[in-house]
Amino acid sequence: MEAEKLVSLCTLRTGGDVFGIETSAVREALLQCELRDAPLAPGFVAGVLAYRGEVLVAVSFRALLGLPAKAEASSAVVLQDGESGEMFALLMDELGDVAQVDATSWEPNPALLEARQRMVFGGAYRMEGTPVVRLETERVQPSWLMRSAEVWR
Amino acid sequence: MLRFFGWARLGHKSYSVVAWGVGCKGWAVGVANCKRGVRGVRGVSQRMLCILPLQLVHGVRGWDGGDVKGLGVDRGGVDDLTKEFLIESGEGLDCMERCLNDLQHGSESGTCLAEIFRTVHTMKGTVGFLGFPRLEKMAHAGEALLVLLRDGKRGVDESVVYLLMQLTDRLRAVLQLIETRGHEGKRDVDDDSGLIEALERMVRGEARIAEVAPAAAASETSVSVGEIQAGRTEQTVRVEVETLNRLMNLVGDLVQTRNQFLQAEVSEESFALLGQRLDGVTASLRETVMQARMQPVGHLFQRIPRLARDVAAICGKRVRLEFSGGATGLDKSLLETLKDPLAHAVRNAIDHGVESARERLKKGKTAEGRIELRAFHEGGQIVVEVKDDGAGVDCERVVRRAVERGLIAEDRVAAMSEAEKMELLFAAGFSTSDEVTMISGRGVGLDVVRANVERIGGSVELLSVRGEGATLRMRVPLTLAIVPALIANCGGQMFAVPHSTLLEMVVVMKPDEAAVVKRIGSAKMYLLRDRLVPLLDLSEMLGIARNQGRGYYIAILEAKGRQFGLIVDDMAEPQEIVVKPLSSVLSGLGIYSGATILGDGKIALILDATGMAKRARLCETGDVEALAASVKSVEVVTSERKRAQMLAFANHRLEPTVVPLDCVERIERVEPDAIERLAGERVMQYRDELVVLEDAGGLWQELRDGSVNDAWLVLICRRSGKNARRVGLVVRDALDVLDGELMDVDGGAVVRTDGRLAMFHAGFEMQRVVEDARLMEAA
Numbered sequence: 029m030e031a032e033k034l035v036s037l038c039t040l041r042t043g044g045d046v047f048g049i050e051t052s053a054v055r056e057a058l059l060q061c062e063l064r065d066a067p068l069a070p071g072f073v074a075g076v077l078a079y080r081g082e083v084l085v086a087v088s089f090r091a092l093l094g095l096p097a098k099a100e101a102s103s104a105v106v107l108q109d110g111e112s113g114e115m116f117a118l119l120m121d122e123l124g125d126v127a128q129v130d131a132t133s134w135e136p137n138p139a140l141l142e143a144r145q146r147m148v149f150g151g152a153y154r155m156e157g158t159p160v161v162r163l164e165t166e167r168v169q170p171s172w173l174m175r176s177a178e179v180w181r
Numbered sequence: 182m183l184r185f186f187g188w189a190r191l192g193h194k195s196y197s198v199v200a201w202g203v204g205c206k207g208w209a210v211g212v213a214n215c216k217r218g219v220r221g222v223r224g225v226s227q228r229m230l231c232i233l234p235l236q237l238v239h240g241v242r243g244w245d246g247g248d249v250k251g252l253g254v255d256r257g258g259v260d261d262l263t264k265e266f267l268i269e270s271g272e273g274l275d276c277m278e279r280c281l282n283d284l285q286h287g288s289e290s291g292t293c294l295a296e297i298f299r300t301v302h303t304m305k306g307t308v309g310f311l312g313f314p315r316l317e318k319m320a321h322a323g324e325a326l327l328v329l330l331r332d333g334k335r336g337v338d339e340s341v342v343y344l345l346m347q348l349t350d351r352l353r354a355v356l357q358l359i360e361t362r363g364h365e366g367k368r369d370v371d372d373d374s375g376l377i378e379a380l381e382r383m384v385r386g387e388a389r390i391a392e393v394a395p396a397a398a399a400s401e402t403s404v405s406v407g408e409i410q411a412g413r414t415e416q417t418v419r420v421e422v423e424t425l426n427r428l429m430n431l432v433g434d435l436v437q438t439r440n441q442f443l444q445a446e447v448s449e450e451s452f453a454l455l456g457q458r459l460d461g462v463t464a465s466l467r468e469t470v471m472q473a474r475m476q477p478v479g480h481l482f483q484r485i486p487r488l489a490r491d492v493a494a495i496c497g498k499r500v501r502l503e504f505s506g507g508a509t510g511l512d513k514s515l516l517e518t519l520k521d522p523l524a525h526a527v528r529n530a531i532d533h534g535v536e537s538a539r540e541r542l543k544k545g546k547t548a549e550g551r552i553e554l555r556a557f558h559e560g561g562q563i564v565v566e567v568k569d570d571g572a573g574v575d576c577e578r579v580v581r582r583a584v585e586r587g588l589i590a591e592d593r594v595a596a597m598s599e600a601e602k603m604e605l606l607f608a609a610g611f612s613t614s615d616e617v618t619m620i621s622g623r624g625v626g627l628d629v630v631r632a633n634v635e636r637i638g639g640s641v642e643l644l645s646v647r648g649e650g651a652t653l654r655m656r657v658p659l660t661l662a663i664v665p666a667l668i669a670n671c672g673g674q675m676f677a678v679p680h681s682t683l684l685e686m687v688v689v690m691k692p693d694e695a696a697v698v699k700r701i702g703s704a705k706m707y708l709l710r711d712r713l714v715p716l717l718d719l720s721e722m723l724g725i726a727r728n729q730g731r732g733y734y735i736a737i738l739e740a741k742g743r744q745f746g747l748i749v750d751d752m753a754e755p756q757e758i759v760v761k762p763l764s765s766v767l768s769g770l771g772i773y774s775g776a777t778i779l780g781d782g783k784i785a786l787i788l789d790a791t792g793m794a795k796r797a798r799l800c801e802t803g804d805v806e807a808l809a810a811s812v813k814s815v816e817v818v819t820s821e822r823k824r825a826q827m828l829a830f831a832n833h834r835l836e837p838t839v840v841p842l843d844c845v846e847r848i849e850r851v852e853p854d855a856i857e858r859l860a861g862e863r864v865m866q867y868r869d870e871l872v873v874l875e876d877a878g879g880l881w882q883e884l885r886d887g888s889v890n891d892a893w894l895v896l897i898c899r900r901s902g903k904n905a906r907r908v909g910l911v912v913r914d915a916l917d918v919l920d921g922e923l924m925d926v927d928g929g930a931v932v933r934t935d936g937r938l939a940m941f942h943a944g945f946e947m948q949r950v951v952e953d954a955r956l957m958e959a960a
Contacts, residue, residue, distance in 0.1 A: 067723035083776040085764040
């Protein structure tokens with residue numbers, strides 16, 4: 029059998045979907061984070077959190093998808109904003125395991141996808157039958173969000 | 182993926198670029214011949230040259246199959262070796278300038294000359310190696326002269342010093358060019374033959390004083406009087422290896438303590454001891470890091486003598502400078518910020534403070550004016566002051582001038598205190614100079630100085646005694662990293678208020694409220710002793726709920742010379758907080774200057790008093806004339822055809838999109854089943870009329886898969902043109918009404934609103950809309 033080309037993904041859950049971010053892009057996964065409100069911040073910002081002596085902006089993935097915010101504490105992954113070089117946290121409902129998926133199983137976004145989803149979804153891999161949506165990390169970073177959409181304010 | 186970083190027009194040929202690939206560092210400049218602009222980029226004219234980083238370049242191909250005319254790699258930017266050279270040479274030139282100044286004031290010439298010689302010699306060697314021929318030629322000519330001087334074969338006189346100063350300026354200018362552009366400058370202006378020739382003539386002993394000196398002084402002052410740009414090299418700090426070693430040791434100590442902590446049981450006796458040890462390590466670590474960032478204030482003073490000499494020459498005055506406290510340490514970043522304010526202050530002191538020699542003699546002072554620059558510690562702050570023994574500030578003249586310039590109304594003058602009159606000097610646009618000269622009179626002066634110093638948490642004050650002189654005193658904190666602050670609680674959230682902006686705290690208990698908090702119209706004021714201070718409610722401003730207790734606190738803050746009160750729920754004790762930078766997403770709001778992590782791990786946002794005052798429009802003057810002027814300017818703007826009010830909405834692409842507000846008749850909320858299908862189009866009934874719906878929110882799709890049940894928003898709009906009819910735009914959400922300006926891009930599809938760009942929804946034209954509106958009014 030031909031050796032499969034594997035991609036290592038950090039899996040996360042928000043709403044009903046499973047998402048994957050390439051493990052190399054994830055600085056750290058925080059199982060529980062204590063958020064603090066940032067009044068007057070743009071809509072995609074859920075607050076700020078302390079991480080390794082720095083204060084990071086937390087981007088709410090739920091807000092990006094247009095889902096209502098959750099009251100209880102959520103998990104987060106720390107990513108780096110490729111443009112500004114700052115680190116930021118992406119709030120997700122739940123963290124999953126690190127999974128190896130077959131790179132050839134990737135399929136582009138379905139045409140029926142809603143606009144908000146189309147923006148951050150980067151196609152999907154199949155993992156034992158269930159789809160794992162590849163998350164476009166470039167599209168969730170604060171500098172992009174600040175520029176792209178007045179909609180979030 | 183193609184990404185575009187910059188465009189440049191190139192000659193008369195039509196160029197544009199398509200390039201992609203992976204590889205080396207630097208920039209690729211690709212030029213391809215093609216007829217059209219690059220796809221995907223709007224408004225690109227045909228004759229363009231595209232520059233993009235090589236990491237993104239996969240290969241080169243002409244668009245439309247056009248020929249690739251060439252691909253060049255321009256190694257822009259500065260490599261590490263050159264960067265080091267720039268820093269070293271900059272320091273060398275500083276030292277050279279200082280020595281030249283000493284020479285001019287007749288100090289012992291031997292060591293000074295040796296120092297200057299060493300600088301130029303080192304530079305000559307390095308530039309030869311790095312390949313900067315322009316610098317090399319100049320350094321060579323300078324060196325030849327310096328050898329003569331060092332060996333005593335030629336005496337040092339005014340003309341020599343002038344010429345060497347000119348050389349310093351030139352060298353510095355070229356270094357700056359290298360730093361900003363990566364090369365030495367290739368234009369005609371960058372010709373040094375005149376200077377080199379002068380140096381050579383001096384070596385041959387031909388030049389006479391009269392020939393060189395005045396010309397040199399006149400041509401070069403414009404360079405040094407102008408702003409000194411802060412370059413990239415100023416972002417670096419030199420740290421002694423010993424300091425680094427000490428830091429490493431301390432970090433080692435910290436790791437060791439942590440290990441012990443991990444092994445220790447809380448119940449153990451040594452636990453308290455461990456805590457103490459950790460405390461000690463942390464304190465010394467902090468101190469050492471702070472020390473590493475400290476630089477002597479003397480660095481600031483280095484360029485002042487030269488500046489003073491030039492300014493004094495232009496003003497025709499004589500000044501003597503005195504420095505003290507140059508060894509006082511100050512955080513490197515603060516030092517950079519103080520550079521321009523200090524230069525301003527010295528310029529002011531010479532131009533406005535010190536009188537001319539004749540006038541001074543008449544008053545019984547020495548012909549030479551004395552300017553004293555001092556730096557010292559005072560109450561946890563660093564004070565840098567510029568003191569002159571000139572005429573002092575003429576309050577009456579200041580007031581007259583302010584009235585002339587329309588900064589205050591004449592009838593208010595009588596009620597003003599002496600201090601308030603002095604405060605006028607800090608008003609934007611104030612200048613007592615009758616004519617605009619190269620050094621002053623442009624109305625950018627003390628207000629800028631104050632703004633710069635306040636930005637770093639400092640303050641500026643001006644003390645003056647008529648006839649005896651004036652002192653400009655700048656107070657700055659020791660460091661920006663750690664500041665004393667009060668922690669305020671508002672609606673259960675923590676905010677930090679730095680001491681630098683805090684004047685005092687007052688408690689207002691509910692029963693006393695009516696006596697001290699007054700209302701004037703919609704504004705709340707606090708009666709602080711005999712003055713009324715405007716009040717801002719933090720919870721109202723931030724939109725958070727306040728805890729209703731038995732009373733509240735008011736922090737009296739000062740920003741831009743104005744006081745205001747900030748209402749908060751509660752105040753905790755003062756703390757020294759470590760300032761953490763905030764992402765631009767939040768710092769861009771203007772009200773937070775940073776964040777800090779408190780002892781219990783919670784985050785407190787640091788409030789920016791100036792930003793809050795600005796947001797609440799506290800700093801705008803209530804002057805009727807100014808108000809009238811602003812109303813006038815609004816009228817001018819609105820009379821332009823291309824400006825109008827816009828309704829912004831969210832469309833399916835999630836781009837901010839706008840339609841002119843005049844077009845929108847109504848915003849209707851419509852249930853999905855009110856939408857009917859007719860002849861392949863979706864329509865709805867509106868006032869006994871059929872309105873065709875256009876999908877601007879990507880909602881048809883959601884209707885098809887049944888995921889929407891909510892009501893939709895439909896903007897009932899009137900299309901412009903002859904067969905004007907109503908249409909309905911189905912949108913995701915109506916966002917805001919903004920002031921927008923149509924931009925001349927691609928037939929006007931982009932609108933600028935409040936500095937941001939938005940798409941202009943197709944099919945609506947502003948110009949006609951305005952006309953339509955007028956017609957409707959007429960009818």
